[in-house]
Amino acid sequence: MATGTDPSTARSVRSPSVKDVATRAGVSLGTVSNVLNRPDRVSEATRSRVEKAMADLGFVRNESARQLRAGRSSTIAYVMLDASNPFFTDVAQGIEDAAEQADMSLFICNSDNRASREARYLQRLQQQRVTGILITPVDPSHPSLDELSRHGTPVVIVDRVGNTEDHCSVAVDDVLGGRLAIEHLLDLGHERIAFVGGPESIGQVRDRLDGARGALAGTGASLTVVHTSALSVAEGRSAGERIAGLPRSSRPTAAFCANDLLALGLLQQCVGLGIGVPDQLAIVGYDDIDFAAAAAVPLTSVRQPRRDLGRTAAELLLDEATNADHEHQQVLFTPVLVARASTRRT
Amino acid sequence: MATGTDPSTARSVRSPSVKDVATRAGVSLGTVSNVLNRPDRVSEATRSRVEKAMADLGFVRNESARQLRAGRSSTIAYVMLDASNPFFTDVAQGIEDAAEQADMSLFICNSDNRASREARYLQRLQQQRVTGILITPVDPSHPSLDELSRHGTPVVIVDRVGNTEDHCSVAVDDVLGGRLAIEHLLDLGHERIAFVGGPESIGQVRDRLDGARGALAGTGASLTVVHTSALSVAEGRSAGERIAGLPRSSRPTAAFCANDLLALGLLQQCVGLGIGVPDQLAIVGYDDIDFAAAAAVPLTSVRQPRRDLGRTAAELLLDEATNADHEHQQVLFTPVLVARASTRRT
DNA sequence: CGCATTAGTTGAAACCTTTCAATTACCGAG
């Protein structure tokens, strides 16, 4: 019987408003609003009548209208740098936990490392009057972020440190992380170490390298920098080729990679070329993503508290949004080295 | 000089509206709207005056008000099943490509395999009056999806096939995928094959197993089902333990895993236990996520056109949202087997 | 019984944008 003209299946029927509900329940529209927002002020009988009417009509609150009235939405957003890097999806989970707890919606956007896309999203989010924005920016010093803050949209920088005047930030001490990685390798007796990473325009890469250099200072060990053009598995493989090409006598006996994707690529290349890990090359990654532990030679890695990072960032954002006497702060987490087979002493 | 009472840094200044812009530019608010929406109907002089006023005031369009007027937002959403599975993030990228092209915002939500969270998101999205929803549902036969459609919100099921009456769907032929995997193993001469996967409540698992069984029918080869309680790396490791525990004489010589996470876990366990891959156990995964090729023994896997899946789904959704004579369709993509070292003939 | 109080309900105003019919200003043709 479901003919095309059956009105019950027509798609463009305006969805019912509070007014419709009010009419059907025989009350004023103010009362319907009270049922929704202050049910205690409505008599039992009226409330159930209104609720019945809502159910009958299939009433769904119009969020746009609410927001318009309220001037603010109950949504926060996370603009992530690279959705294909598990590190960031884990951060997002932490954010989501906090958002859920505060009964806020979370809008996730992926800038995919492109400044233009990031800008487009920021503009849209501002138009939506989101309560606040969490962002791992392509360029943490870009003035558009400060502008957002000054326009009244709270911004929290995640995993970078931005302009400390205008927003909170949550990051992990990458210098310390670099130091931990190198100290671990020094403890194992390595004296020729490679740092695999790049480009150096990325703040994390710089900091981790700085930490590495700091730990090496004064020791007799040497550091070779093997440059990569991105933090990806493919670039890790390519770095592996270059390392393998070095004469055995001068080849590093250990490599510290700027992130786990690189480390996984490097590891794969080593196995393919018959370079024993950790015997001929010990490898330390960074981030401790789940795939690091699951690699065929489980990867030693510097773990960052990813979920906490996200959760804390979200909490700071919500504080800034709701708390009048909020003060910006820069939270710095401490990384931890997780030793696994890829650096096992043999 | 930045005292707390400096008005320029006060946070609660109402952001300027078209009215404010109109006043400042000395025109009516209708004209401001024309500048925004039909600039060709405004004289050169007026337009630049208005644009100047907007810049001076830092005017940002209020999306809520636009939506309220329009009755619809220009946002679509993807409710993904598991943000930590790279397969879904790749699907999301495809969706994003299509959304960007159509100049739509994309709202990404992660149900994290939890029905309650999924329900919460669906409700919120409906309240936001999104243009449409893409979803990889926890339970594709759940009536709430049909209800959404009937309420006027287009819904497209991604990577599952739902109720074909009420929505489009885009999926990959999992029965064929299962068949491809097994045929590949049969070609290599395997006669004792394990299927690693579960729970069977997941449609994909069922279909892939069905395909596997179909390919085996009539051949002399046998199939052992190694059950898992989830499609995760950890479960893959556990399955590996169980396979390793079988007496060598009856142990399968090949394993077909319901997805790559399982396969990676299985592979890792095999390497740890000294079971040669592919010599003693050949492994075929499913999804061909990037980490599959990057595994220490690169993984043979059944590739799904993830990005196309996402893109197509988004296109169907947009068609349904804009095209009056849209007809629901079920698109079925064809998977491809990608052979790598984990099944290399030795 | 009348007054004060409370509980419950009402209706208008405000939020900001877009649309569209109506108006004004201007120009050229007759």
Place this chain on the structure above:
DNA sequence: CTCGGTAATTGAAAGGTTTCAACTAATGCG
């Protein structure tokens, strides 16, 4: 100089919700 026509601009209305001052009805107390 007037008429017709076009280009530019205007102002009011609509869209759905929330808030709040104002109102009504009911209750309790003296």
